[in-house]
Amino acid sequence: MHEMAICESILGILKDQAAKQQFSRVQRVCLEIGPLSGVEIDALRFGFDVVMKDSLAEGAVLEIDETQAQAWCMPCGGTVPLKQRFDPCPNCGSHQLQVTAGEEMRIKELEVD
Amino acid sequence: MIQLEQDILSKNNGYASENRRHFADHGILALNLVSSPGSGKTSLLVRTIQEIGGDLACNVIEGDQQTSADAERIRETGAPAIQINTGKGCHLDAHMVGHAVEHLSPADGGVLFIENVGNLVCPASFDLGEAHKVAILSVTEGEDKPLKYPDMFAASDLVLVNKTDLLPHLDFDIEAAIANARKVNPAIRVLKVSARTGEGMGAWIAWIKAARAMALAGHETLKAGE
Numbered sequence: 389m390h391e392m393a394i395c396e397s398i399l400g401i402l403k404d405q406a407a408k409q410q411f412s413r414v415q416r417v418c419l420e421i422g423p424l425s426g427v428e429i430d431a432l433r434f435g436f437d438v439v440m441k442d443s444l445a446e447g448a449v450l451e452i453d454e455t456q457a458q459a460w461c462m463p464c465g466g467t468v469p470l471k472q473r474f475d476p477c478p479n480c481g482s483h484q485l486q487v488t489a490g491e492e493m494r495i496k497e498l499e500v501d
Numbered sequence: 502m503i504q505l506e507q508d509i510l511s512k513n514n515g516y517a518s519e520n521r522r523h524f525a526d527h528g529i530l531a532l533n534l535v536s537s538p539g540s541g542k543t544s545l546l547v548r549t550i551q552e553i554g555g556d557l558a559c560n561v562i563e564g565d566q567q568t569s570a571d572a573e574r575i576r577e578t579g580a581p582a583i584q585i586n587t588g589k590g591c592h593l594d595a596h597m598v599g600h601a602v603e604h605l606s607p608a609d610g611g612v613l614f615i616e617n618v619g620n621l622v623c624p625a626s627f628d629l630g631e632a633h634k635v636a637i638l639s640v641t642e643g644e645d646k647p648l649k650y651p652d653m654f655a656a657s658d659l660v661l662v663n664k665t666d667l668l669p670h671l672d673f674d675i676e677a678a679i680a681n682a683r684k685v686n687p688a689i690r691v692l693k694v695s696a697r698t699g700e701g702m703g704a705w706i707a708w709i710k711a712a713r714a715m716a717l718a719g720h721e722t723l724k725a726g727e
């Protein structure tokens with residue numbers, strides 16, 4: 389259950405930003421999470437509410453933008469979509485794939501006051 | 502609205518970069534050992550340190566949720582070891598490791614083994630500043646582990662398939678396990694070992710020495726192969 393640790397990292401960033409950018413409340417947090425990031429969205433939502441309790445982001449809305457995973461297929465010489473890490477290339481069946489997108493775990497933007 | 506575009510684990514990654522710089526400055530090869538609980542990380546470390554003997558200075562950071570039993574098992578070999586208890590935490594993070602390195606002050610030019618908390622999920626996301634993650638998969642676990650925990654096998658450069666002494670008693674298909682690991686990570690290296698009988702330890706130690714030579718390549722004062 390590292391989603392708790394991830395939520396604590398988010399709270400750490402919110403506090404740093406609050407000091408830097410002079411705000412005291414966070415109303416909305418927008419994240420970008422890739423399907424290969426190892427994050428379970430449901431667990432993250434649950435952990436978010438627990439960790440943000442009694443903080444500057446208590447009750448904040450959590451918006452999650454789930455990105456698509458992609459890989460570079462060496463035999464095809466092109467970018468292909470990927471659902472899971474161990475899936476073969478949908479065009480040629482090869483496993484010679486290099487993940488190029490889908491590992492994102494980012495805070496995109498905040499709504500604050 | 503504030504645009505951030507900041508990696509959620511940026512703080513951990515910052516500490517990991519500091520650790521990595523420290524290891525580079527001191528010519529230390531840091532290896533992050535990851536596996537399920539009971540795969541044999543501590544047993545393998547004990548045997549590895551014994552077989553490396555005086556060839557290389559070995560230091561160990563032991564991560565467990567509770568108890569310091571594993572650090573004591575390591576110290577019996579004569580190698581310095583420090584225990585980190587993570588309590589409820591299911592993985593080591595780079596900040597904890599940085600503190601442990603300060604206390605342990607591992608020898609320049611040596612190997613620092615970091616035994617992570619037994620868990621195939623969370624440690625995949627937390628960079629500690631290591632040169633390589635080494636996954637340990639024991640033959641009692643089932644050949645589909647690499648598909649069930651793909652992030653860990655994608656993040657590792659080497660898999661040690663441990664407890665090969667038990668193979669005659671099991672229907673574990675070792676080649677299928679290796680094929681599954683390669684589906685997730687085509688570049689992953691695989692070595693078959695037994696911490697019990699010592700089978701395969703020579704190849705594992707050769708891998709460590711080669712990785713250490715890489716860690717020392719271009720180092721100003723410490724030279725590889727000495």
Ligand SMILES: Nc1nc2c(ncn2[C@@H]2O[C@H](COP(=O)(O)OP(=O)(O)O)[C@@H](O)[C@H]2O)c(=O)[nH]1
Pocket residue numbers: 536537538539540541542543544545619663664665666667694695696697698
């Ligand atoms: N048969 C056999 N048992 C092993 C081997 N390596 C470890 N074990 C046993 O597996 C159990 C867990 O080992 P341990 O090193 O504590 O695993 P860790 O939790 O990954 O550190 C212990 O009972 C060990 O004796 C091996 O190569 N063969």
Ligand SMILES: [Mg+2]
Pocket residue numbers: 542543571616
């Ligand atoms: Mg152990």
Ligand SMILES: [Zn+2]
Pocket residue numbers: 461462463464465477478479480481482
């Ligand atoms: Zn292809």
